[in-house]
Amino acid sequence: MKRKRGTKTEGRSVQTSLRNKAFCYLISVAFLFVAGCGGGSPTAPVPPKAKPVPGDAAKTAPAATAAKQPEKKEEVEYAYNPTGKPDPFKPFIQLTPVRESSRKAPLTPLQRYEVSQLKLVAIISTAEGNIALVEDSAGKGFFIKKGTLIGKSDGKVISILKDKVVIEELYQDVVGQTKKNEMTINLHQVEEGVEP
Numbered sequence: 001m002k003r004k005r006g007t008k009t010e011g012r013s014v015q016t017s018l019r020n021k022a023f024c025y026l027i028s029v030a031f032l033f034v035a036g037c038g039g040g041s042p043t044a045p046v047p048p049k050a051k052p053v054p055g056d057a058a059k060t061a062p063a064a065t066a067a068k069q070p071e072k073k074e075e076v077e078y079a080y081n082p083t084g085k086p087d088p089f090k091p092f093i094q095l096t097p098v099r100e101s102s103r104k105a106p107l108t109p110l111q112r113y114e115v116s117q118l119k120l121v122a123i124i125s126t127a128e129g130n131i132a133l134v135e136d137s138a139g140k141g142f143f144i145k146k147g148t149l150i151g152k153s154d155g156k157v158i159s160i161l162k163d164k165v166v167i168e169e170l171y172q173d174v175v176g177q178t179k180k181n182e183m184t185i186n187l188h189q190v191e192e193g194v195e196p
Contacts, residue, residue: 093174108149110134110142115151118142120165120185130160134185155183163187 110118113136121141122133132144144150144165148157155167169181 110144110148110150111152111154113151115153115155115167115183115185118150118185120187123160123162123165123187125162130162132157132160132165134165151183158182 117137118134119136120132121135124131124133129146133141134144135141144157144160146157146160149155150157150167151169153169153171155169157165158168159166164187165185167183167185169183171179171181173179
């Protein structure tokens, strides 16, 4: 014989158990609310202060001054001492340029710009090698050649081709190994008939 699932008596017992659980939950929440809000002893009302009589000032003066001056607790102010602690605002992993430790000379104007801030405007071919003209966002131009230090990350120009400049940056990775990163600045081409 097959037995039917979900008979009415099973459904009623499930509903009844759910109601019982909900009722128990509400009772426990109400108990916690009542225990948290009430339960304290009522406070006595504060009597109003009596106004001093001018003739009685000498009698009550020492007691009044003692009552007015609360006990002074010596509080020690906290002062942060950063010695021996890491700077919380420095990144945990920092790629450090390799050439930076050997450099003691002041920065050149080209080393104050990021490579991405410079635009390659022209390349001039000479007998000694190619020379490139780069421009910053304000329109100030700089001549660069092979070996010129450029960029904030200690980049160095390794070659100047007819349509781009190749820059090499040396840095140390997380493990401490020296890695090379090559960047290029492409020549900005002006289309015919279109003015910049």
